[in-house]
Amino acid sequence: MADVFVDNKYKGTVKDPVGFKESIIAERRRGKIEESVNIAYFEEEDKVLVETSSGRSIRPLIVVKEGKSTLTDRHLEQLSKGELTWSDMIKQGIIEYLDAAEEENALVAFFESDLTKDHTHLEISPLDIFGLITTLVPFGNYTQGVRLNQGAKNQKQAVGFYAANYLLRMDMDVNLLHYPQTPLVRSIMHDISNYDRHPSGQNVTLAVLSYKGYNMEDAIVINKASVERGMGRSTYYRPIIAEEVRYSGGLIDEIGIPDKTVRGYRSEEDYKHLGDDGIIHPEAEVGEGDVIIGKISPPRFLSSMDDYSLATDSRRESSLVLKHGEKGIVDFVALTENQEGNKLVQARLREQRIPEIGDKFTSRHGQKGVISLLVPEADVPFTSTGVKPDIIFSPHGIPSRMTVSHMLEILGGKVGSLDGRFINATPFEAESEKDLRNRLKELGFRDDGSETMYNPVTGEQYETRIFVGNIYYLRLKHMVANKLHSRARGPIQLLTRQPTEGRAKEGGLRLGEMEKDTFVGHGASLTLKERFDSDKVVVPVGEKSGLIGYYDARKNNKAVSSVQDEDEEMSDVEISYAFRLLLDEFKALGLYPKLKLKSKF
Amino acid sequence: MVHEKIFKEYEEKIPESLISEVKKHVPEKITEAKLKKVLDEVEKEYRYSLAAPGECVGVISAESIGEPGTQMTLNTFHFAGVSEMNVTTGLPRLIEILDGRKTLSSEIMRIHLKKPYSGGKDLDKVVARLKEITLGDLIEEIDTDLVNSKLVLKLDKNQLKKYNVNSQKVINVLNKSVKAFKFELQGNSIEVLAAEGDADIVQLYKLKEKLKDVYVHGVKGIKQVLVVKREDEHVVLCAGSNLKDVMKLDFVDPTRTMTNDIFEIEKHYGIEAARELIVRELMEVIDGQGLNVNVRHIMLVADTMCMNGKVLGINRYGIVKEKSSILARASFETPIKHLVSAGLMGESDALSSVIENVMLNQPVPVGTGLPGLVIKTAKKK
Numbered sequence: 001m002a003d004v005f006v007d008n009k010y011k012g013t014v015k016d017p018v019g020f021k022e023s024i025i026a027e028r029r030r031g032k033i034e035e036s037v038n039i040a041y042f043e044e045e046d047k048v049l050v051e052t053s054s055g056r057s058i059r060p061l062i063v064v065k066e067g068k069s070t071l072t073d074r075h076l077e078q079l080s081k082g083e084l085t086w087s088d089m090i091k092q093g094i095i096e097y098l099d100a101a102e103e104e105n106a107l108v109a110f111f112e113s114d115l116t117k118d119h120t121h122l123e124i125s126p127l128d129i130f131g132l133i134t135t136l137v138p139f140g141n142y143t144q145g146v147r148l149n150q151g152a153k154n155q156k157q158a159v160g161f162y163a164a165n166y167l168l169r170m171d172m173d174v175n176l177l178h179y180p181q182t183p184l185v186r187s188i189m190h191d192i193s194n195y196d197r198h199p200s201g202q203n204v205t206l207a208v209l210s211y212k213g214y215n216m217e218d219a220i221v222i223n224k225a226s227v228e229r230g231m232g233r234s235t236y237y238r239p240i241i242a243e244e245v246r247y248s249g250g251l252i253d254e255i256g257i258p259d260k261t262v263r264g265y266r267s268e269e270d271y272k273h274l275g276d277d278g279i280i281h282p283e284a285e286v287g288e289g290d291v292i293i294g295k296i297s298p299p300r301f302l303s304s305m306d307d308y309s310l311a312t313d314s315r316r317e318s319s320l321v322l323k324h325g326e327k328g329i330v331d332f333v334a335l336t337e338n339q340e341g342n343k344l345v346q347a348r349l350r351e352q353r354i355p356e357i358g359d360k361f362t363s364r365h366g367q368k369g370v371i372s373l374l375v376p377e378a379d380v381p382f383t384s385t386g387v388k389p390d391i392i393f394s395p396h397g398i399p400s401r402m403t404v405s406h407m408l409e410i411l412g413g414k415v416g417s418l419d420g421r422f423i424n425a426t427p428f429e430a431e432s433e434k435d436l437r438n439r440l441k442e443l444g445f446r447d448d449g450s451e452t453m454y455n456p457v458t459g460e461q462y463e464t465r466i467f468v469g470n471i472y473y474l475r476l477k478h479m480v481a482n483k484l485h486s487r488a489r490g491p492i493q494l495l496t497r498q499p500t501e502g503r504a505k506e507g508g509l510r511l512g513e514m515e516k517d518t519f520v521g522h523g524a525s526l527t528l529k530e531r532f533d534s535d536k537v538v539v540p541v542g543e544k545s546g547l548i549g550y551y552d553a554r555k556n557n558k559a560v561s562s563v564q565d566e567d568e569e570m571s572d573v574e575i576s577y578a579f580r581l582l583l584d585e586f587k588a589l590g591l592y593p594k595l596k597l598k599s600k601f
Numbered sequence: 602m603v604h605e606k607i608f609k610e611y612e613e614k615i616p617e618s619l620i621s622e623v624k625k626h627v628p629e630k631i632t633e634a635k636l637k638k639v640l641d642e643v644e645k646e647y648r649y650s651l652a653a654p655g656e657c658v659g660v661i662s663a664e665s666i667g668e669p670g671t672q673m674t675l676n677t678f679h680f681a682g683v684s685e686m687n688v689t690t691g692l693p694r695l696i697e698i699l700d701g702r703k704t705l706s707s708e709i710m711r712i713h714l715k716k717p718y719s720g721g722k723d724l725d726k727v728v729a730r731l732k733e734i735t736l737g738d739l740i741e742e743i744d745t746d747l748v749n750s751k752l753v754l755k756l757d758k759n760q761l762k763k764y765n766v767n768s769q770k771v772i773n774v775l776n777k778s779v780k781a782f783k784f785e786l787q788g789n790s791i792e793v794l795a796a797e798g799d800a801d802i803v804q805l806y807k808l809k810e811k812l813k814d815v816y817v818h819g820v821k822g823i824k825q826v827l828v829v830k831r832e833d834e835h836v837v838l839c840a841g842s843n844l845k846d847v848m849k850l851d852f853v854d855p856t857r858t859m860t861n862d863i864f865e866i867e868k869h870y871g872i873e874a875a876r877e878l879i880v881r882e883l884m885e886v887i888d889g890q891g892l893n894v895n896v897r898h899i900m901l902v903a904d905t906m907c908m909n910g911k912v913l914g915i916n917r918y919g920i921v922k923e924k925s926s927i928l929a930r931a932s933f934e935t936p937i938k939h940l941v942s943a944g945l946m947g948e949s950d951a952l953s954s955v956i957e958n959v960m961l962n963q964p965v966p967v968g969t970g971l972p973g974l975v976i977k978t979a980k981k982k
Contacts, residue, residue: 529964
């Protein structure tokens with residue numbers, strides 16, 4: 001007697017759970033029961049689980065009967081002619097969807113040749129264990145799963161040719177690769193996904209070699225001449241958007257060059273790039289602090305306008321200005337209106353990004369790295385045929401990560417470029433290593449891909465042969481130009497008077513709680529105090545009330561108690577402004593924070 | 602010993618354990634001058650290794666445990682001995698101990714046996730006596746009879762025999778623990794009927810699940826029992842812990858039997874035993890991960906957890922709650938609660954510890970910030 005649960009609710013018992021399960025499955029294959037219904041029997045717990053709910057992940061498999069696939073050559077023929085469709089095959093019970101629970105009862109063969117009498121299902125393609133992007137990793141079945149995941153993740157961040165109409169688009173924060181190429185070593189997914197129409201990398205020559213210690217810790221050394229020829233070059237596009245927003249009371253923003261009477265007017269110099277309409281000229285070179293679109297907004301609070309409307313212009317200047325560290329060339333200006341009919345101005349900035357030290361590159365196998373050196377071509381090692389690699393990749397990245405597919409791609413890329421053909425590297429169906437090696441030998445190279453190389457400085461031959469080949473390399477969107485930052489002195493926050501945080505605000509690097517603990521651990525008490533002096537203030541505190549007073553300008557800046565008519569002794573106390581703020585917040589809570597003063601000495 | 606007098610002289614300067622160690626290593630015929638030289642050197646080393654006044658031992662302990670803690674793997678289970686008995690180790694166990702959690706993710710008892718049993722005698726009986734037997738263990742099958750709305754429990758004869766339980770005892774236990782149903786013995790099975798009226802299908806299913814867990818025999822709480830041989834003696838490892846009941850059994854050696862439940866130890870043996878267990882358990886986790894933390898850091902943590910006479914976790918319900926400074930408590934989780942209650946009670950903060958002084962931008966009273974002037978200056982008029 002097995003318990004039966006439908007969608008995890010107890011419904012009753014059955015005498016013959018296996019027969020029950022099989023009859024349900026048979027009914028489903030005949031189309032009498034919905035295809036998404038799954039059933040599983042668990043012998044140890046003696047229970048049958050029937051699932052009909054939504055939100056489970058289910059996947060299609062070919063049904064196997066008596067050790068033979070129900071999908072025959074005849075079906076394939078019909079499929080290619082278009083006489084048979086996917087849903088027809090489900091209706092005929094050739095393909096069915098299993099969920100995680102029903103898979104527990106199934107024995108799924110990976111290849112058709114593996115089929116035995118015990119098998120219940122067959123994978124449609126072994127590629128099913130990978131996702132779409134993971135299938136783009138060539139020779140993926142040779143490498144550990146973790147690396148494939150990383151390889152797939154890296155490809156999503158690659159700089160490429162994302163859309164052909166990029167000149168007409170206003171995308172936020174995009175990069176465009178200048179000379180994109182289609183990979184020589186490719187999988188079936190490159191064809192299925194039309195990868196040739198939006199490639200995102202370049203085929204480069206790579207040597208697995210140490211170079212003066214510059215490529216330690218995953219750093220890569222790049223041939224400067226390759227960069228000068230355009231390798232990895234890209235353009236960064238970013239729009240600046242301004243809108244004439246309508247406020248309550250019929251007030252509206254105004255795009256144009258602000259009048260000198262406007263509150264917050266910058267210097268004339270700052271508006272120099274703007275045309276008469278307040279919008280920047282295309283092809284203007286702009287930098288930090290330059291106004292891109294001039295804008296004037298109505299005052300923030302309406303009441304203030306009534307009193308002074310005649311005296312001064314109460315409108316605010318609210319132009320769009322380039323922030324700290326931003327620069328570029330105005331590429332394109334668009335004037336439109338948005339859904340509400342408000343005037344909308346968009347200016348697109350463009351900036352050429354030539355690979356520099358600190359930019360991130362990767363192969364498709366999770367072997368990412370950062371440029372550590374751009375070597376003049378004269379100093380790049382060369383092979384006996386005079387080939388100089390574009391990239392020098394550190395051999396230490398290979399053993400611990402076991403990215404065999406990376407090595408195979410270098411080998412395959414070499415054969416492909418010498419042979420002038422694409423190499424099929426679809427996981428599980430790739431050209432074999434043996435074939436690639438044999439072909440390389442026929443082409444007059446050493447079959448393991450290694451070549452004799454020469455020291456460019458002394459002209460001496462290297463003692464070891466170096467592994468050289470061709471591989472598809474991707475430039476990733478993380479570039480130092482967007483991240484480099486430093487600060488000595490700079491802006492502070494209004495509320496806490498502590499330094500600002502973050503690159504855009506020219507902020508400092510926070511000495512956090514754990515960093516503070518290291519100072520405490522060393523007993524460096526006064527050093528710690530100095531580090532936290534950034535928001536130091538000296539305040540007068542009343543000896544009697546224990547409250548912070550103020551300096552009265554009318555009484556020659558004498559310290560005065562904040563308690564009315566209290567004539568108490570005031571003492572100057574040095575505290576952090578953040579603590580002063582805390583005391584004020586206590587008062588807001590209805591608490592009386594009384595400071596009891598005592599001489600420090 | 603020849604130089605008793607000299608050793609006596611040093612007794613106030615050096616701890617006893619160091620003196621006895623010197624005694625052990627010094628040659629019998631050492632001259633008085635040489636021995637003094639040795640002892641002076643020992644004293645110097647001893648003084649050097651003491652923590653200096655103002656040394657921030659708490660922070661150093663925290664860093665010394667925290668830093669290797671980042672390297673701990675999340676591979677949490679490890680198998681005690683041979684079988685499938687899981688023990689929580691690694692980071693989750695460390696957190697469990699330091700949090701002072703009352704319900705453990707895996708309670709383990711190590712039961713040592715008295716003489717004839719530890720040699721391997723009657724181990725079957727020992728196991729049968731220890732293991733908690735529920736009804737589910739004694740039943741072959743449960744049939745749900747929907748027509749007569751009753752359950753039929755088929756007893757497993759072999760299991761009954763193995764654990765030395767007869768069917769009448771089972772009936773007695775059932776009648777005592779489940780009130781709303783009647784239990785009748787019918788040959789080899791037990792029929793279960795509602796005491797009044799008919800039970801519906803949901804009730805029967807719930808009852809069925811409940812019956813499986815009804816306690817029949819053995820020591821309550823001992824879920825799994827495993828006999829292992831450790832250094833030519835048989836030791837029983839148990840999943841689940843029940844110190845009180847296990848100690849009552851006559852074959853158990855009460856002097857060596859252990860549990861990993863700190864609160865159980867505290868309840869039966871007191872706070873010092875609990876402190877010792879915290880140190881041992883923490884060291885076991887850290888050693889098990891192949892890490893190296895000096896035991897003194899762990900001892901400081903264990904002392905802190907036990908200093909109030911009860912085991913407190915290192916969290917806002919435990920030792921942080923016991924802090925005297927309001928600002929220090931408020932800076933660690935639930936600030937409003939502490940501030941408002943301090944305001945209501947008119948409490949004052951002496952600003953005597955680290956966090957408060959960081960908040961006020963004052964030198965913290967540790968290390969170089971600790972010493973003050975002995976002479977007070979006259980207050981300016």
